[in-house]
Amino acid sequence: xxxxxxxxxxxxxxxxxxxxxxxLYYPPVTDFExxxxxxxxxxxxxxxxxxxxxLKLPDDALKGSIALxxxxxxxxPYSLKTILLEEFWLRDFEKRSQIRALFDEVVAAIDLLLNRxxxxxxxxxxTRKAEGKQDILLYAFLERIAGGEVSIDESMERKxxxxxxxxxxxxxxxxxxxxxxxxxKIVDELIETFSPKIKQEDFGEKEMDEALKxxxxxxxxxxxxxxxxxxxxxxxxxxxxxxxxWYMERSRKYSIYIQPYxxxxxxxxxxxxxxxxxxSVEEFSPIDSYGKLIPxxxxxxxxxxxxxxxxxxxDAVVVIDSSGSMADPSKSISYAVLGAMAVARNxxxxxxxxxxxxxxxxxxxxPPSRGxxxxxxxxxxxxxxxxxxxxxxxxxxxxxxxxxxIMITDGGIENIEEVSEFTSQLNSLTVIxxxxxxxxxxxxxxxKKILKKNVNVFEVKNESDxxxxxxxxxxxxxxxx
Amino acid sequence: MGxxxxxEFIQMxxxxxxxxxxxxxxxxxxxxxxxxxxxxxxxxxxILGEYGxxxxxxxxxxxxxxxxxxxxxxxxxxxxxxxxxxxxxxxxTLDLGALEKEGKEVIKWKILPFSPSIIIxxxxxxxxxxxxxxxxxxxxxxxxxxxxxxxxxxGKAFFGTINYQDAGTTRLIPPLLDRFDxxxxxxxxxxxxxxxxxxxxxxxxxxxxEFSEEIIKYIMDSSISERAREIEKYISEVSDxxxxxxxxxxxxxxxxxxxxxxxxxxxxxxxxYSMPISxxxxxxxxxxxxxxxxxxxxxxxxxxxxxxxxxxxxxxDIFSISNRxxxxxxxxxxxxxxxxxxxxxxIGHLIAVLPFALWHRTSISDRKxxxxxxxxxxxxxxFFAVDDAIKKVKRRWEEHRIYQIEALNHLKxxxxxxxxxxxxxxxxxxxxxxxxx
Numbered sequence: 028x029x030x031x032x033x034x035x036x037x038x039x040x041x042x043x044x045x046x047x048x049x050x051l052y053y054p055p056v057t058d059f060e061x062x063x064x065x066x067x068x069x070x071x072x073x074x075x076x077x078x079x080x081x082l083k084l085p086d087d088a089l090k091g092s093i094a095l096x097x098x099x100x101x102x103x104p105y106s107l108k109t110i111l112l113e114e115f116w117l118r119d120f121e122k123r124s125q126i127r128a129l130f131d132e133v134v135a136a137i138d139l140l141l142n143r144x145x146x147x148x149x150x151x152x153x154t155r156k157a158e159g160k161q162d163i164l165l166y167a168f169l170e171r172i173a174g175g176e177v178s179i180d181e182s183m184e185r186k187x188x189x190x191x192x193x194x195x196x197x198x199x200x201x202x203x204x205x206x207x208x209x210x211x212k213i214v215d216e217l218i219e220t221f222s223p224k225i226k227q228e229d230f231g232e233k234e235m236d237e238a239l240k241x242x243x244x245x246x247x248x249x250x251x252x253x254x255x256x257x258x259x260x261x262x263x264x265x266x267x268x269x270x271x272x273w274y275m276e277r278s279r280k281y282s283i284y285i286q287p288y289x290x291x292x293x294x295x296x297x298x299x300x301x302x303x304x305x306x307s308v309e310e311f312s313p314i315d316s317y318g319k320l321i322p323x324x325x326x327x328x329x330x331x332x333x334x335x336x337x338x339x340x341x342d343a344v345v346v347i348d349s350s351g352s353m354a355d356p357s358k359s360i361s362y363a364v365l366g367a368m369a370v371a372r373n374x375x376x377x378x379x380x381x382x383x384x385x386x387x388x389x390x391x392x393x394p395p396s397r398g399x400x401x402x403x404x405x406x407x408x409x410x411x412x413x414x415x416x417x418x419x420x421x422x423x424x425x426x427x428x429x430x431x432x433i434m435i436t437d438g439g440i441e442n443i444e445e446v447s448e449f450t451s452q453l454n455s456l457t458v459i460x461x462x463x464x465x466x467x468x469x470x471x472x473x474x475k476k477i478l479k480k481n482v483n484v485f486e487v488k489n490e491s492d493x494x495x496x497x498x499x500x501x502x503x504x505x506x507x508x
Numbered sequence: 509m510g511x512x513x514x515x516e517f518i519q520m521x522x523x524x525x526x527x528x529x530x531x532x533x534x535x536x537x538x539x540x541x542x543x544x545x546x547x548x549x550x551x552x553x554x555i556l557g558e559y560g561x562x563x564x565x566x567x568x569x570x571x572x573x574x575x576x577x578x579x580x581x582x583x584x585x586x587x588x589x590x591x592x593x594x595x596x597x598x599x600x601t602l603d604l605g606a607l608e609k610e611g612k613e614v615i616k617w618k619i620l621p622f623s624p625s626i627i628i629x630x631x632x633x634x635x636x637x638x639x640x641x642x643x644x645x646x647x648x649x650x651x652x653x654x655x656x657x658x659x660x661x662x663g664k665a666f667f668g669t670i671n672y673q674d675a676g677t678t679r680l681i682p683p684l685l686d687r688f689d690x691x692x693x694x695x696x697x698x699x700x701x702x703x704x705x706x707x708x709x710x711x712x713x714x715x716x717x718e719f720s721e722e723i724i725k726y727i728m729d730s731s732i733s734e735r736a737r738e739i740e741k742y743i744s745e746v747s748d749x750x751x752x753x754x755x756x757x758x759x760x761x762x763x764x765x766x767x768x769x770x771x772x773x774x775x776x777x778x779x780x781y782s783m784p785i786s787x788x789x790x791x792x793x794x795x796x797x798x799x800x801x802x803x804x805x806x807x808x809x810x811x812x813x814x815x816x817x818x819x820x821x822x823x824x825d826i827f828s829i830s831n832r833x834x835x836x837x838x839x840x841x842x843x844x845x846x847x848x849x850x851x852x853x854x855i856g857h858l859i860a861v862l863p864f865a866l867w868h869r870t871s872i873s874d875r876k877x878x879x880x881x882x883x884x885x886x887x888x889x890x891f892f893a894v895d896d897a898i899k900k901v902k903r904r905w906e907e908h909r910i911y912q913i914e915a916l917n918h919l920k921x922x923x924x925x926x927x928x929x930x931x932x933x934x935x936x937x938x939x940x941x942x943x944x945x
Contacts, residue, residue, distance in 0.1 A: 049532065
């Protein structure tokens with residue numbers, strides 16, 4: 028008997044779940060299971076838990092409950108990124124997780140009511156048992172939105188009026204933030220302890236990494252660091268190297284043009300084409316022409332560079348100045364680091380390796396390689412004097428072989444004469460001159476000393492100059508040393 | 509209807525792959541499903557994958573089961589892309605005997621123009637000019653050589669396979685890629701399916717060497733332009749004959765599958781074409797269509813995206829959606845709705861088709877590719893990037909759908925000020941586009 032009941036329940040839940048999914052345009056929650064409490068199962072695939080209590084609700088109320096849960100992933104908050112951002116905005120509120128969860132529920136519910144005509148959500152609120160003052164306010168609010176009335180006490184009525192002034196459906200980032208803060212002030216004192224359905228802690232390390240990367244692309248450096256600290260306090264571990272994540276993600280915005288090698292060697296027969304009257308007899312292919320010289324039948328070889336020609340990107344070495352005159356990447360935005368990361372990432376994404384020579388008091392270098400260590404070496408800040416160990420660099424480049432060299436500096440190199448003499452011997456050099464870090468005219472004078480025929484200089488005063496960086500070569504591949 | 513059972517049969521016995529395509533509440537193996545649909549609709553499909561991942565095999569086997577011709581015949585009609593392919597090797601040649609002895613130009617057509625399913629293996633290894641020639645002729649099913657022309661009434665399905673870029677491959681140029689309705693990748697295999705593949709797949713059910721030789725001989729003996737209709741009729745007859753053979757063989761394997769005949773196929777195509785479209789599908793397509801346009805000028809260039817107000821929209825992720833692409837999206841969405849036995853084309857069908865119809869034919873911005881390249885996935889970066897971009901548009905659309913309906917109502921009444929207000933509220937190009945007079 029009991030078994031029959033649970034089969035019946037499962038079938039009913041499945042039918043309703045499918046209907047709600049279709050009406051909500053197939054949100055990413057593709058499966059469900061019946062459980063003691065309602066909520067979600069996080070993991071590779073997001074699954075809805077339909078609580079046994081909810082199964083006792085009439086059909087329409089159950090539809091409303093499922094729709095509300097699914098709409099959290101179809102409409103708002105939609106992703107962990109939004110959850111983190113919202114809790115970051117609420118950082119001054121102790122009950123920020125609860126406020127955030129309640130706010131998200133309000134947005135999802137209003138969206139259902141007003142945007143999607145999903146009136147069953149009201150049936151859910153009408154039948155569920157309120158578990159705190161916040162639930163009473165929320166129910167009254169939704170009834171009022173739908174044109175109904177619920178009698179509440181005067182202080183609640185005041186709060187309700189304030190809530191009605193918020194346009195919860197305006198989710199442009201600026202508005203969302205203001206709405207959330209206004210809402211927080213209204214409900215803060217009302218909120219009694221409850222456990223949000225979606226919590227930061229429910230997500231795995233991978234999801235957290237992805238969300239942080241997305242946020243790094245949107246927030247400025249200091250905000251991002253602050254957000255990482257906040258997450259660190261809440262989750263098991265600290266966010267490692269937030270400044271590195273920020274620079275790495277920010278650098279994804281920029282594509283650097285890297286001129287590929289072109290081959291200008293001999294030509295080889297590559298394709299059979301129609302033989303034309305003005306064609307050279309040497310190109311005529313008697314076999315493919317069936318031995319005939321008839322228009323349309325006669326064929327010739329077309330010549331081209333041989334198959335498998337190399338359009339690959341070579342390895343690169345980033346020579347980056349991390350002296351005291353350069354911006355410290357952990358304290359303020361460093362265009363040197365951002366530019367270097369953009370250059371390195373573009374080489375790495377094209378399959379090349381990147382070496383780094385980080386110079387200040389000494390040259391700290393890693394050989395051309397792939398992976399995280401490249402970015403670690405770029406972001407390393409020595410903060411000392413500006414002396415480039417030319418002998419060391421010479422040896423390094425000799426070992427590295429034919430590589431592109433990209434130097435990033437503000438120009439304040441103390442031994443500029445020696446550096447200039449060495450760089451003039453290179454086939455080509457790209458210099459990214461961080462003008463924003465130039466603190467005296469002397470630096471400008473020094474940078475001019477390395478300007479030779481083989482050197483391409485790009486001036487970076489702010490972030491918008493980064494996309495103009497291009498790595499060009501001055502010799503063809505066969506002309507390389 | 510036989511094709512759903514054919515799908516099951518292929519998935520169980522002839523070509524293994526994971527069911528990663530979600531259409532509404534159902535899941536399918538995208539390669540098998542789209543290849544069957546392409547066969548039914550006589551569309552064009554590009555199959556991408558690594559060496560030996562089953563690109564050509566899948567197209568050949570599925571073609572046998574949908575066009576009812578022996579595997580050896582389909583294989584004989586398959587063209588292998590390489591730079592030295594010529595029209596004479598692919599399409600037709602002069603009868604050299606007649607030319608030598610009688611001085612007459614008699615054109616002898618090859619098997620290809622008569623085959624109802626054309627497969628070009630490694631289509632990207634054909635030089636661009638030849639890719640273009642073949643695709644043009646398949647598109648129209650009109651074949652020309654030295655002044656003679658064959659015009660066929662029945663359609664053809666076309667499959668091009670392609671290895672991921674490596675040395676020696678020519679890139680397919682965008683106008684050619686745009687000819688392919690859909691592009692599917694061979695998937696990563698589940699370990700259990702891998703085991704089955706290791707043991708070898710018995711495709712003898714599809715083979716008939718003698719029958720294939722007979723068909724090829726018939727075509728070769730009579731392959732002059734004047735007898736083209738006769739050959740076309742012959743192919744249709746032998747196909748019907750082999751259909752019964754296949755049905756019997758499949759039955760012997762324990763599957764009771766009815767293979768639709770030519771008339772039933774026609775009816776299926778009609779059913780698909782007449783599948784109703786839900787208004788939401790039109791709304792979402794309108795929305796996407798406007799979002800992909802560059803708002804900073806018709807000559808689109810991703811470098812303009814830096815600092816642009818619309819930088820988070822689809823326009824900064826993918827280059828364009830051509831008219832051909834919209835047509836493919838429509839046709840394949842209808843086919844998916846028909847396949848699922850749903851009453852109309854809804855958002856679920858559309859969202860399932862969109863990435864498959866777009867990822868091969870549009871360039872994706874470096875920024876978008878960079879965003880997704882380090883994410884875990886079991887599809888290519890390009891496919892994932894387009895899929896991700898589409899999901900984000902869908903979410904925006906769900907937010908703006910109600911305003912979109914409102915704006916269209918205002919448009920009917922000529923209330924442009926109200927549309928202007930909706931544009932300033934949403935900031936979305938769709939609303940701006942309604943203000944263009």
